[in-house]
Amino acid sequence: MITTDICVIGAGPVGLFAIFEAGLLKLRCHLVDALPQVGGQLAEIYPKKPIYDIPGYPEVLAQDLIDNLMKQAEPFKPTFTLGERADEIERQDDGSFITTTSDGTKIHSKVICIAGGLGCFEPRKPAIENLEKFEGKGITYMIKDPEIFRDKKVILAGGGDSALDWTIYLADVAKELSLVHRNSSFRGAPDSAQKVLALAEAGKINLLLNSNLTKVNGNGSLQEVSILDKDKNELLMDTDYLVPLFGLSPKLGPLENWGLEIENGALVVNTKDFETNIPGIFAIGDINTYPGKLKLILCGFHEAALMSHGAYKHIFPEKVLNLKYTTVNGVQSF
Amino acid sequence: MITTDICVIGAGPVGLFAIFEAGLLKLRCHLVDALPQVGGQLAEIYPKKPIYDIPGYPEVLAQDLIDNLMKQAEPFKPTFTLGERADEIERQDDGSFITTTSDGTKIHSKVICIAGGLGCFEPRKPAIENLEKFEGKGITYMIKDPEIFRDKKVILAGGGDSALDWTIYLADVAKELSLVHRNSSFRGAPDSAQKVLALAEAGKINLLLNSNLTKVNGNGSLQEVSILDKDKNELLMDTDYLVPLFGLSPKLGPLENWGLEIENGALVVNTKDFETNIPGIFAIGDINTYPGKLKLILCGFHEAALMSHGAYKHIFPEKVLNLKYTTVNGVQSF
Numbered sequence: 290m291i292t293t294d295i296c297v298i299g300a301g302p303v304g305l306f307a308i309f310e311a312g313l314l315k316l317r318c319h320l321v322d323a324l325p326q327v328g329g330q331l332a333e334i335y336p337k338k339p340i341y342d343i344p345g346y347p348e349v350l351a352q353d354l355i356d357n358l359m360k361q362a363e364p365f366k367p368t369f370t371l372g373e374r375a376d377e378i379e380r381q382d383d384g385s386f387i388t389t390t391s392d393g394t395k396i397h398s399k400v401i402c403i404a405g406g407l408g409c410f411e412p413r414k415p416a417i418e419n420l421e422k423f424e425g426k427g428i429t430y431m432i433k434d435p436e437i438f439r440d441k442k443v444i445l446a447g448g449g450d451s452a453l454d455w456t457i458y459l460a461d462v463a464k465e466l467s468l469v470h471r472n473s474s475f476r477g478a479p480d481s482a483q484k485v486l487a488l489a490e491a492g493k494i495n496l497l498l499n500s501n502l503t504k505v506n507g508n509g510s511l512q513e514v515s516i517l518d519k520d521k522n523e524l525l526m527d528t529d530y531l532v533p534l535f536g537l538s539p540k541l542g543p544l545e546n547w548g549l550e551i552e553n554g555a556l557v558v559n560t561k562d563f564e565t566n567i568p569g570i571f572a573i574g575d576i577n578t579y580p581g582k583l584k585l586i587l588c589g590f591h592e593a594a595l596m597s598h599g600a601y602k603h604i605f606p607e608k609v610l611n612l613k614y615t616t617v618n619g620v621q622s623f
Numbered sequence: 624m625i626t627t628d629i630c631v632i633g634a635g636p637v638g639l640f641a642i643f644e645a646g647l648l649k650l651r652c653h654l655v656d657a658l659p660q661v662g663g664q665l666a667e668i669y670p671k672k673p674i675y676d677i678p679g680y681p682e683v684l685a686q687d688l689i690d691n692l693m694k695q696a697e698p699f700k701p702t703f704t705l706g707e708r709a710d711e712i713e714r715q716d717d718g719s720f721i722t723t724t725s726d727g728t729k730i731h732s733k734v735i736c737i738a739g740g741l742g743c744f745e746p747r748k749p750a751i752e753n754l755e756k757f758e759g760k761g762i763t764y765m766i767k768d769p770e771i772f773r774d775k776k777v778i779l780a781g782g783g784d785s786a787l788d789w790t791i792y793l794a795d796v797a798k799e800l801s802l803v804h805r806n807s808s809f810r811g812a813p814d815s816a817q818k819v820l821a822l823a824e825a826g827k828i829n830l831l832l833n834s835n836l837t838k839v840n841g842n843g844s845l846q847e848v849s850i851l852d853k854d855k856n857e858l859l860m861d862t863d864y865l866v867p868l869f870g871l872s873p874k875l876g877p878l879e880n881w882g883l884e885i886e887n888g889a890l891v892v893n894t895k896d897f898e899t900n901i902p903g904i905f906a907i908g909d910i911n912t913y914p915g916k917l918k919l920i921l922c923g924f925h926e927a928a929l930m931s932h933g934a935y936k937h938i939f940p941e942k943v944l945n946l947k948y949t950t951v952n953g954v955q956s957f
Contacts, residue, residue: 306678313676341954342647343679344640344924345688347695354679361681560894561915581895581929590678591925595915 291368293319295600296388296398298375298544301329303574303589304404305358310597312365314610319396320367321388323374323409325433328355330406333451333537337478344587370394372433374409376543384569400569400600403556404589405576407539415446415502415533427511428531438530440464444514446502447534450477455534456485460493467495467526469502469516497524505531541576552578562599563592569603571596625702627653629934630722630732632709632878635663637908637923638738639692644931646699647954648944653730654701655722657708657743659767662689664740667871669784671812678921698954704728706767708743710877718903734934737890737899737906738923741873749780749836749867761845762865772864774798778848780836781868784811789868790819794827801829801860803836803850831858839865875910886912896933897926903937905930 295311297304300322308318324333331340331351339348346354373390378401380386388396412430414420420428432438432455443463445452448470454477456468468485475482489496497518504515514531516524541554550557550566555578558564563579564571573596574589582588601610629645631638634656642652658667665674665685673682680688707724712735714720722730746764748754754762766772766789777797779786782804788811790802802819809816823830831852838849848865850858875888884891884900889912892898897913898905907930908923916922935944 302678309676309678341695342643344636344643344921345677345680345683345691345695347691347697349679357679357681361675361679363681560913579894581932583928583932585928587678587921588925588928591922594917594919594922598915598917 290387291319291370291394291396293317293368293396293398294604295319295400295402295597296321296386296396297402297404298322298388299329299404299406299574299576300324300327300369300371301404301406301574302331302354302358302586303406303593304329304402305355305362306590307402307404307573307593307597308362308365308367309358310594311600312362314597314601316597316600316604317365318367318402319370319398321370321373321375321390321394321396323372323391325372325431327359327369327371328352331355340586342585342587370396372431374542378544378547378570380567380569386569399604400571402596402600403544403565403570403572403576404574404593405541405544405572407575408544408554409540409542411538411540411542412533413535413538415535417502417505419505423505423507423511423531426509427507427529428505428533430533430535432532435459435462438463441529442527443467443530443532444469444526444528445532445534446470447536448472448475448477449534449536450481451536452534453477453481453485455532456494457481457488460488465495466493467497467528469497469500471499471501473498500524502531502533555582561595562602563596564599564603571599624721625653625704625728625730627651627702627730627732628938629653629734629736629931630655630720630730631736631738632656632722633663633738633740633908633910634658634661634703634705635738635740635908636665636688636692636920637740637927638663638736639689639696640924641736641738641907641927641930642696642699642701643692644928645934646696648931648935650931650934650938651699652701652736653704653732655704655707655709655724655728655730657706657725659706659765661693661703661705662686665689667785674920676919676921704730706765708876712878712881712904714901714903720903733903733938735904736930736934737878737904737910738908738927739875739878739906739910741909742878742888743874743876745872745874745876746867747869747872749869751836751839753839757839757841757845757865760843761841761863762839762867764867764869766866769793769796772797775863776861777801777864777866778803778860778862779866779868780804781870782806782809782811783868783870784815785870786868787811787815787819789866790828791815791822794822799829800827801831801862803831803834805833805835807832834858836865836867889916895929896936897930898933898937905933 294316297320300320336352373392377389442465444467446469488494499519506513556572558577573592575584628650631654634654670686707726711723776799778801780803822828833853840847890906892911907926909918
């Protein structure tokens with residue numbers, strides 16, 4: 290069992306900044322995120338997009354902001370459980386919590402801070418029968434470790450940045466790589482689309498445009514995928530893996546069952562320390578709501594700071610906390 | 624008369640970020656600050672100090688943060704009245720406000736946003752008789768334009784960074800430059816102290832350590848300063864200017880008389896949009912107080928964002944405001 294002071298659910302920008310603010314109060318954080326890397330939407334959906342409304346940054350690329358937040362958090366030695374969804378929270382008799390993830394990992398913490406953004410992102414799935422049968426047995430919706438595809442037959446599906454980027458990356462990894470896309474043009478970056486077309490022309494990948502997945506088959510694990518191609522012919526393709534990359538759709542997910550007060554799909558908190566209706570469970574960032582709430586990253590940063598002070602008071606109700614400034618002696622003194 | 628949407632009183636980091644957030648809602652800002660430059664404490668007191676708790680900046684020099692905030696505000700064309708203190712606010716019949724500065728400048732605005740930090744900084748003055756008689760007539764406590772000292776006889780007093788930095792700068796500007804310090808060591812940066820000692824050794828300045836100002840004299844304007852030197856001798860020095868740089872002490876100042884609710888030296892605001900008890904007057908940053916308040920720059924940024932939305936609703940009570948994201952089309956689309 291992992292033990293920590295604050296179990297932060299969500300490793301987006303706001304969750305990452307919570308590490309820093311909690312660290313200044315000598316509270317340690319463990320972060321859980323369903324995505325395989327830190328950064329939330331910024332890293333997953335628009336890593337190369339410039340953001341203009343981070344205070345003090347006239348312009349910053351989303352991934353650079355995440356990298357900087359990680360660097361800022363580093364002195365406080367955060368730990369992570371990535372690629373696992375926080376599924377259950379159990380309040381213990383002593384007021385502490387045990388969080389259990391989708392993979393059964395357990396995290397024991399004094400306080401929980403939900404920094405879940407728009408909720409956990411669930412992959413959009415193609416509407417095909419028997420899909421669930423092969424999930425984890427050849428079908429996956431997210432690539433955690435591309436090495437599992439080395440020297441395998443792989444079919445990717447989709448037309449956004451994620452599909453394009455992984456096609457480029459896996460062209461040198463997989464034994465055979467196909468990209469299936471229902472349309473003739475891509476939604477992703479023109480530069481990436483260009484690269485994918487070049488790979489297809491060079492015969493390094495098999496590109497199927499105006500094509501749709503129709504069936505999956507196998508014996509225990511996935512063996513065959515049927516595709517309706519641009520000429521309406523049914524192709525039967527042997528494969529080891531099928532990876533539909535149709536984007537992620539945000540869902541509040543399991544936390545709907547945790548007894549938290551929810552209003553319009555968001556967790557109701559106070560504005561003093563962003564605690565929910567359950568003492569010891571805080572919520573910061575886009576997932577919370579209160580009068581005046583704006584879904585801005587910079588507001589989540591503020592909420593992370595006040596949450597940390599609230600968490601401290603929850604953990605040490607007797608202690609008086611004085612605000613110290615990092616300008617005086619830097620971060621090392623904390 | 625200057626006219627604007629929001630008259631922001633205080634041009635520190637939080638006031639500067641208000642320009643950006645208001646700009647996204649197409650509201651224009653005019654900033655007033657008693658200091659001769661933007662940046663508040665950061666620019667005036669610790670421009671070269673690293674700050675560690677600005678989200679996304681593992682480390683940033685105070686002046687660099689100010690420069691970046693100015694760059695971020697630039698597209699929204701802010702205007703400024705610097706070196707003048709906001710002295711009076713008059714509410715007009717139509718609910719708008721006229722702010723009058725210490726120099727008589729008048730600013731007409733729909734809304735007022737007080738971003739006054741710890742209040743206006745008033746210079747600490749030496750305890751000498753007749754000082755007031757020569758203020759503005761040879762005695763000044765803040766250097767707005769160093770060119771007024773060109774080819775003049777100047778006496779600086781003090782031992783902090785401000786005294787050291789100006790000594791180094793003015794050594795090449797003034798005809799004769801003296802630095803009077805009551806102690807034998809300096810509080811300012813060791814590197815600057817070293818430079819000042821080197822200037823004294825090279826005979827470029829006249830350095831009087833363990834010395835104190837005792838008297839000022841003149842006929843209409845300042846002519847002589849008396850100094851008790853390290854050997855307890857009374858020196859009589861001819862001079863055009865005396866600049867005591869003994870630091871700034873924060874005071875709420877004139878706004879104590881504006882009818883605003885004050886609690887422990889701070890302005891009471893709500894947490895929805897940081898409006899004070901007077902409709903149309905908002906307060907953000909270190910100068911306000913509410914349950915959970917932390918005096919952090921990053922909290923002021925959040926307050927600036929919510930204030931801007933509150934100001935918009937105050938100005939356009941009928942209009943519905945939808946939050947737009949800068950990530951979609953950048954700042955130019957606003």
